[in-house]
Amino acid sequence: MVFGIIGCGRLGICLAVFLSRQGFEAKAFSSKHLESAKTACEFVGTGRVYEDPVDVAKSCPIVFITTPDTVIESVCERIASKNGFQKDAMVFHLSGALSSSILVSAKSNMAHVGSIHPLQSFAPYETGQESPFKGINISIEGDAAAVELGKEIVNALKANFFTIPTDAKTVYHAAAVVASNYLVTVEHFALQLLKAADISEENAYEILEPLIMGTLGNIKARGSIDALTGPVARGDDEIVSRHLVDIDKKLPQFSSLYRLLGSHTLDIAKQQGQITPDAVKKLSTLFTS
């Protein structure tokens, strides 16, 4: 199957290199700067370079728009306005935050649209490197034909796919942000508390690491409801009250975060079903104080 790449950066080059080793043929490349397209073409060893992305679309039945998110839609619109997509072409982007709906203009050329999002961070491609796609998880959404081809592409890359509805793309991306970025925020909060306990920054993470990893292991083994332990799960309002006194005094910038997280943790404790109604009431009062 023949494909073209528009936007020869980190992901565009990696995709072209590793897909072309699995029976797909890279035929055309274009980018904002011609040099990037030439570099991609050299890494892959096949295909030709075009100044205009319209020519890439005209020559390929599969088109990956791997530009920055901010220009995917306008690049697609420009190609569609010139009837650049082949009839029944498969047009994909690889953004996590945006759905295939931003490629709707390609449908006026009778093309299919989808998005394929690797849940992984990609560095610039280096010759001889291992495939960064192997074993990772990749979401697919789009119209039926695009989703089917998306599955073939992900299988060829030796990654794992899962499909989501197009209108769920935003909450799916929010899940990734919460799981990764907001975990950093919570751990940063914990590290600041250890600093206030006179523990040096060099030692702080290592002290917490077994606890963090053990908790992740419990979530994996038992799910996020049953994994919860600690004072909120036990309904120990006295301990929580002491935490609040010290945090309000020593790290007031984290007071509202502690209360908000505590309040959501209380919801989990209620679902666990061990906590008494009296403890729920007392903790709830503390978290809203």
Ligand SMILES: NC(=O)c1ccc[n+]([C@@H]2O[C@H](COP(=O)([O-])OP(=O)(O)OC[C@H]3O[C@@H](n4cnc5c(N)ncnc54)[C@H](OP(=O)(O)O)[C@@H]3O)[C@@H](O)[C@H]2O)c1
């Ligand atoms: N990198 C990651 O970790 C990662 C992970 C998951 C998903 N993604 C998604 O993958 C897509 C590409 O991201 P990336 O990290 O590979 O970005 P990147 O390294 O910045 O590469 C984007 C490339 O697009 C080119 N470009 C910019 N404007 C263009 C235009 N108007 N027309 C044609 N080409 C244009 C740039 O070209 P020049 O080099 O020619 O200036 C650049 O090389 C995005 O949708 C991103 O959300 C990235």
